[in-house]
Structures are given as C-alpha cells and as structure tokens.
Amino acid sequence: MITVTRPYFPERKNFDRYVDAIFQSRWLTNHGPLEQELTRRLETYLGVKHLLLVSNGTLALQVAYRALGINNVVGQREPAEVITTPFTFIATASSLKWEGMQPVFADIDPATLCLDPAQVEAAITPRTRAIVPVHVFGNACDVEAIDALGEEHDLKVIYDGAHAFGATYRGNSLLSYGDASTLSFHATKLFHSIEGGAIIFKRKEDLERARKMINFGITGPECIEELGINAKMNEFQAAMGLCVLDEIEGNLESRALVWHAYAQAFQGNVQLQARQPGVSLNYAYFPIILESESVLLEVMQRLEREGYQPRRYFCPSLESLAFLGRPAADLQDADFQQPEIVHSRDIASRILCLPLFSGLQVSEILAAVRVIVDRHQKAA
Numbered sequence: 001m002i003t004v005t006r007p008y009f010p011e012r013k014n015f016d017r018y019v020d021a022i023f024q025s026r027w028l029t030n031h032g033p034l035e036q037e038l039t040r041r042l043e044t045y046l047g048v049k050h051l052l053l054v055s056n057g058t059l060a061l062q063v064a065y066r067a068l069g070i071n072n073v074v075g076q077r078e079p080a081e082v083i084t085t086p087f088t089f090i091a092t093a094s095s096l097k098w099e100g101m102q103p104v105f106a107d108i109d110p111a112t113l114c115l116d117p118a119q120v121e122a123a124i125t126p127r128t129r130a131i132v133p134v135h136v137f138g139n140a141c142d143v144e145a146i147d148a149l150g151e152e153h154d155l156k157v158i159y160d161g162a163h164a165f166g167a168t169y170r171g172n173s174l175l176s177y178g179d180a181s182t183l184s185f186h187a188t189k190l191f192h193s194i195e196g197g198a199i200i201f202k203r204k205e206d207l208e209r210a211r212k213m214i215n216f217g218i219t220g221p222e223c224i225e226e227l228g229i230n231a232k233m234n235e236f237q238a239a240m241g242l243c244v245l246d247e248i249e250g251n252l253e254s255r256a257l258v259w260h261a262y263a264q265a266f267q268g269n270v271q272l273q274a275r276q277p278g279v280s281l282n283y284a285y286f287p288i289i290l291e292s293e294s295v296l297l298e299v300m301q302r303l304e305r306e307g308y309q310p311r312r313y314f315c316p317s318l319e320s321l322a323f324l325g326r327p328a329a330d331l332q333d334a335d336f337q338q339p340e341i342v343h344s345r346d347i348a349s350r351i352l353c354l355p356l357f358s359g360l361q362v363s364e365i366l367a368a369v370r371v372i373v374d375r376h377q378k379a380a
C-alpha cells in the first residue's frame with residue numbers, strides 16, 4: 001500500500017556514526033552535544049536566530065504560549081481567548097485548551113486555506129490575548145496583515161509552522177514572523193528527528209525563559225527559578241535530526257519530482273491550494289480539493305483499490321469538536337459569539353492529501369492521477 005507519507009530513513013552508516021558519538025560521550029539527554037550541534041545547524045539552514053529544540057511540535061506550541069505569557073491573565077475570571085484556524089491538525093487548538101485557554105475559531109481564506117485576516121479582526125474581543133495562525137501545508141499565511149493586527153491590538157502572534165520547514169517568504173525565512181513560530185519534527189514530516197520540534201523566538205529573552213521552562217524551571221544544581229515542564233530533546237532524537245539534515249537536499253529533490261508531476265497532471269483539472277505570492281515550495285504535502293464530499297469518498301475508494309491510502313488532512317473542521325468549545329456556563333455570556341465558519345467546513349469535507357514522500361517514484365503515482373482526472377472529466 002502506498003500511504004500518504006513514509007518517514008525518511010537516512011543512510012544507516014551515517015546514523016551509526018552519530019550513535020557511536022553518543023556512546024563515546026556517555027551523554028544521553030539534557031542539552032547534550034548533538035542537541036547543541038543540531039540547534040546551530042538548523043539556525044544556519046533555516047536562516048533564523050533564537051531556535052530552541054524541544055521534544056515534539058505540540059510541546060513547542062505549549063511552551064511558546066507560556067514563554068510569551070498568554071495563558072497568564074491576572075484578575076480575569078474567564079480564560080484568555082486565542083484566535084486560531086479550524087482548518088489544521090488537532091494539536092494547534094487542543095494545545096490551547098490543554099493550557100487553559102479558549103480557542104476561538106476564525107474562518108480561512110478558501111483559496112490559500114490559511115486564516116483570513118479580516119475574519120481574525122472580526123473575532124477580536126477584550127479577552128483576546130493572542131493569534132495562532134497555521135502555515136497550512138507549508139503555504140504562507142498573510143503574515144504582514146496578521147502581524148499588523150497583533151501590533152495594533154497588542155496581541156501576541158505565534159505561527160504554527162509545523163508544515164513550514166525550510167519555507168521562505170520574499171527571500172527570508174517564513175519562520176521569522178510573529179513573536180514566535182513553532183515546528184514539528186515528527187517522523188512523518190519532511191525533516192524529522194523521530195519525534196521532536198522547535199520554537200523560533202523573535203526576542204532572545206523569550207528564548208531564555210523558554211530554555212528554563214523546558215527543563216523544569218531549573219537553572220542550577222540547587223536553583224529552581226520558576227514553573228517548568230520536561231520538554232527537552234534527547235541525543236538520539238538529535239542524532240536522527242542531524243543525519244536527516246545531512247541528506248535534506250536529496251530528500252527535497254525526490255519530493256519535488258513527485259510534487260511537480262502531480263501539479264502538472266492536475267493543473268486545470270482539479271482545484272489546488274493557491275500559494276501565497278512570494279512563498280517558496282517545500283514539497284511538504286499535496287492536497288487536492290474535489291467537487292464534493294461524495295466525489296471525495298468515491299475517489300478514495302477507487303484509490304484504495306489501486307493500492308493508495310491518501311488522507312483527509314484536515315477533517316473535521318475543528319469548530320465542530322464540542323470538547324474544544326466553551327464551558328456551558330460561558331455560553332450564556334452575551335459578549336461571546338463563535339464566528340460563523342463556512343469555508344473551513346466546506347474545504348474539510350472535500351480535501352484529500354495524496355501520497356508524497358522521498359523515494360516515491362513518479363511512475364508509482366500515475367494510476368492515482370488517472371483515477372482522479374477521470375473522475376473529474378466524468379463530472380465536468
């Protein structure tokens with residue numbers, strides 16, 4: 001079965017070299033030498049400063065919220081509100097709820113699939129503390145408009161850049177916008193460290209606060225300065241990250257071949273995500289948007305018969321999940337109205353991510369392309 005993704009496995013010999021270094025140093029975790037090397041190399045590769053490695057992309061979000069103080073509302077009875085997108089992986093919104101904040105969903109732009117800044121502005125209330133947009137499938141959000149809203153309304157902006165590894169916007173790293181951006185290095189991502197993640201902070205003082213937080217707030221043998229958690233990356237994760245990074249160019253080239261073959265085959269046939277002008281391609285995902293959910297279900301069934309397992313990233317649209325909603329008592333609050341979500345619901349019902357990973361041969365996707373294009377021509 002050709003699944004939607006397959007983890008990248010680097011050269012075994014290269015991995016063994018890093019593992020030998022771990023056995024020699026006798027250092028396994030807590031800011032070891034490989035974690036430090038990976039930090040430096042990622043800052044250079046991504047063209048960013050103030051990067052902090054953490055144990056996964058969900059903790060990257062949670063630690064970023066805390067380091068920026070958005071969950072900490074003194075003298076306020078209701079939880080802080082944070083505006084985010086309903087069209088994303090569950091972790092973007094569940095991490096907010098988990099940290100005691102209330103996700104408020106604003107609708108997406110139906111072409112780029114990223115948060116619509118006008119909808120964000122309409123959702124701002126006196127209780128709003130932050131905006132958490134997602135560069136979904138590696139596309140850039142409207143970062144200028146969103147950063148301007150953050151400044152104008154004194155809101156922190158944390159971009160969930162889990163899909164945006166290596167993406168640039170107008171020549172600079174897409175991860176350099178907002179107060180912070182987060183990354184996921186999960187095994188299924190184009191760059192991975194088995195599990196892992198990173199936060200890129202705008203300000204050095206936020207990085208330093210977060211660095212303490214991910215090691216229980218400990219700053220010395222008898223010194224615990226503040227509340228913290230364990231979110232450190234260990235040396236085996238860093239070793240995998242280093243050898244995946246050693247081979248990143250070949251990985252990207254291989255993904256690019258498949259990505260462009262899909263793009264060429266579907267151009268003018270099937271609706272594709274509109275790229276934000278100025279954003280580079282990182283070949284992270286290949287989503288297609290079908291005419292309706294029933295067409296999507298039929299296409300999925302036929303693809304499965306041909307040996308493909310695409311995925312409905314991201315379905316359902318998250319505003320539909322009751323456990324992310326406001327507590328019942330709050331619902332009577334006249335101040336609050338969950339903005340109406342139209343586009344995210346619609347897109348979530350008919351979007352499908354096709355198989356895309358390094359090593360997948362263009363010839364292996366042809367049957368999938370045929371199934372989809374045939375179905376489209378039948379419908380037209």
Ligand code: T4K
Pocket residue numbers: 003004005006007056057058059088089091092134160162163184185186187188196197309311313
């Ligand atoms: N924000 C956003 C926007 C995100 O997309 C994510 C994660 C996060 C935050 C949180 O970051 P992390 O805390 O995860 O670092 C996968 C990933 O688990 C998840 O990291 C990712 N987003 C999400 C988009 O995709 P699932 O539920 O689709 O994973 P799973 O296990 O079904 O794997 C997908 C396919 O990959 C399978 O069909 C087979 C293949 N696979 C997977 C694994 C783990 C393999 O062949 N081998 C493997 O070892 O969530």
